[in-house]
Amino acid sequence: MNKLEKYQIEDFVQDLYFRKWVLKKLSSKDCFWENWLEQHPNKKMLLEEAKSLVIASQIEEKTIPTQQIQQGIQAILNRTESKQQRLFEQTWFKIAASIVLIMAFTFLYQKSFFSVPNGEYLVLSKTTETENNSLQPLSTKLSDGSVVTLKKGSKLQVSTDFGVQTRTVFLTGEAFFEVQKDPQRPFIVYAGGIVTKVLGTSFTIRAYKDETKTLVAVRTGRVTVYQQAGTNDIEHLGQMLLVPNQQVVFEKTEEKLVKTLVEKPILLFPNSENSQFEYDETPISKVLTQIEEAYGVKITFDADLLAHCNLTAVFQNQETLYEKIEVICETIQARYEVVDGQIVIYAKGCK
Amino acid sequence: MNEDLSVMETITWQSFQKGDRKAFEKILNLYYPTLLNYGQRLVRDNDFAQDCLQDFFIELWNCRDKLDIPQSIKAYLISSYRRALLKEKTRNFWHQRVTDLDDHYEVEVQFNIETYLIKNEIEHETLVKLKYHLSTLSKRQREALYLRFNQELEYEEISQIMAINHHSAINLVYEALKLLRKNWVMSLLFSITTIIT
Structure with missing residues (x-):
């Protein structure tokens, strides 16, 4: 040789x-x-x-106890046994699911019971300060009809001239805002170094004093976020427009606004036809455009590269946006990143 | 001899695809330990590796009639399991930071020489030096070494598993060996002559 x-x-x-x-x-x-x-x-x-x-350079063999291996193999054999076996498991699964459901309802009932004393919203007068010291979220209705739900340990101050020219509030902690539409008088929130200006939308602000970040996440509508210059001053340094499912993070030390996506993007119109995700040899670009519209999240990709890529899949509604994107990426051998509130797909293309 | 083995394997695989429980059990006995061993090197959490492996085999059984007949069953199982494991791991991670899939695994590999030195209480300084040189091996190099030496796979199969091209697979092993040789083995040669003889 x-x-x-x-x-x-x-x-x-x-x-x-x-x-x-x-x-x-x-x-x-x-x-x-x-x-x-x-x-x-x-x-x-x-x-x-x-x-x-x-x-x-021999690599040590790990020794796994024979008993453990035997048990593992047996478990697989049992779980793939026969249809009857699986049916039995399913019954158990159903019972367990029912129990969870009942518990969830009980919890929700109690939650609403605690947060709405006497079945009414607490209506604030113009100078008040509301603080939520309880464990349950506290819903507060402002004089313009907007509702603010304060998380525990959060505080909302409403300025004296609320509703005259603007609707201005100050927040420390975390709250979910559902703002009544009033294009004449913008709704302005000062919190954790940034200013959030909206006309009528729903969104969350998280601005605890002891945290280094302030966060604004948009559920519906459009939100403008500025960096705050002076306390009462709306002279803005950076400005950012957010659409649903986007959020902005403000690093207090670096004084920088960074746009990303919320952790769990939701469907804009869950019941519309556009929120069905069933594909049969559908071109990837079409799939991505539909997902983009359904979540209102911009997806950037190279349409030419993906021209020959198809997808056959059915997504369930409980699968998150990211899980859908992951499956697609897996299919076309691509990877993705979230950049500036958008999803960017890096693909190699298909044969 | 090898040819016979692969023919036997293919027959087993085909019976398994037709729903033969005995064939499935045979495949489990052959590959479950190997895969578990490999999985536990890729993720630190042993139970996690085991859970994933069980789900993986159950999935394999459930969609057995849709599978191809792989050229090498071992390489096919290793690469599918690796993908499933890393995907599951990434899923646990994904909402923190979305980065390349490959960043989410580590390869735990201990070399014979380390154990030997520890066992024989070779002086501290030598061990520290050795540990340092070992740490300069990248995890991809370690994984390639492991797949080549312990799983005894061909480079073609390694390249498939690690999703790299054939040439890179060879390079990973060669570079690692050069590094090992240059940095420590020769200087420690005499301390291991006892295990050679």
């Missing part, structure tokens, strides 16, 4: 046949290497060195 004569140390070390010989895994009748060495005495040093490297 001419090839072996040209072998360097590394070549020997990675050669599976040679390794077997060094590690004494060959049958005792196999004298190939002994013979070869006899014929090539000048290679003795090389071979010795290769041998020691094989031994030293």
Whole structure:
């Protein structure tokens, strides 16, 4: 064999046949290497060195207890047994699901019971300050009809001239805002170093004093976020427009606004036809455009590259936006990133 | 001899696809330990690797009639399991930061020589030096070494599993070996001559 004569140390070390010989895994009748060495005495040093490297670079086998392996295999066999078995599991699953459902309803009932004392919203007068010291979220109705739901340990201050020219409030902590539409008088929230200006939408602000970040996440409508210059001053340094499912993070120390997507984007119109995700050999670009419209989240991709990519899949509603994108990326061998509130797909294209 | 083995494997695989429980059990006995061993190197959480492996085999059984007949069953199982495992791991991660899939795994590999030195209480300094050199191996190099040496796979199969081209697979192994040779093995040669003989 001419090839072996040209072998360097590394070549020997990675050669599976040679390794077997060094590690004494060959049958005792196999004298190939002994013979070869006899014929090539000048290679003795090389071979010795290769041998020691094989031994030293051997990777330790992990020992997994036989019992554990047997149990694992048995578990797989049991769980794939017969249809009856699976039906039995399903029944259990149904019972468990019912219990969870009942518990969830009980919890929701109690929650609404606690947060709305006497079944009424607390109506604020113009100078008030509301603080939520309880564990349950506290819903507050402002004089313009907007509703603010304060999380625990959060505080809302309403300015004296609320509703005259603007509707201005101050927030520390976290709250969900559902703002009544009033294009004449913008609704302005000062919180954690940033100013959020809206006309009529719903969104969440998280601005706890002891956290280094302030966060604004949009549920519906459009929201403008500024960096705050002076306390009462709406002279804005950075400005950012947010649409549903986007959020902005303000790093207090760096004084920078960064746009991303909310953790769990929701469908804009859950009941519309556009929120059905069933594909049969559908071009990927069409799939992505539909998802883009359904979630109102911009998806950037190279349409030419993806021209020959198709998808056959059915997505359930409980699958999140990211899970859908992941499945698509898996199918077309791509990866994705969230940049500046958009999803960017990096693909190689399909054959 | 190898040819026979792969023919046997293909027959087993085909019976498994037709729903033969015995064949499935045979495949489990052959590959469950190997895959578990590999999975536990890729993720730190042993239970997680095991849960994923069980789900993986159950999924394999459920869609058995839709599968192809792979060239090498071992390589096919390893690469599918690797994908499933890393996907599951990424899912647990995804809302924190979306980065390349490959960043979410580590490869735990301990070399024979380390254990040997520890066992024989070789002086501290040597061990520290060795540990340092070992840490300069990238996790991809470690994984490639492991797949080549312990799983005894061909480079073609390694490249499939790690989703790289054939040439890169060879390079990973060779570069790692060169690094090992240059940095430590030769200087420690005499401390291991005892295990060689």
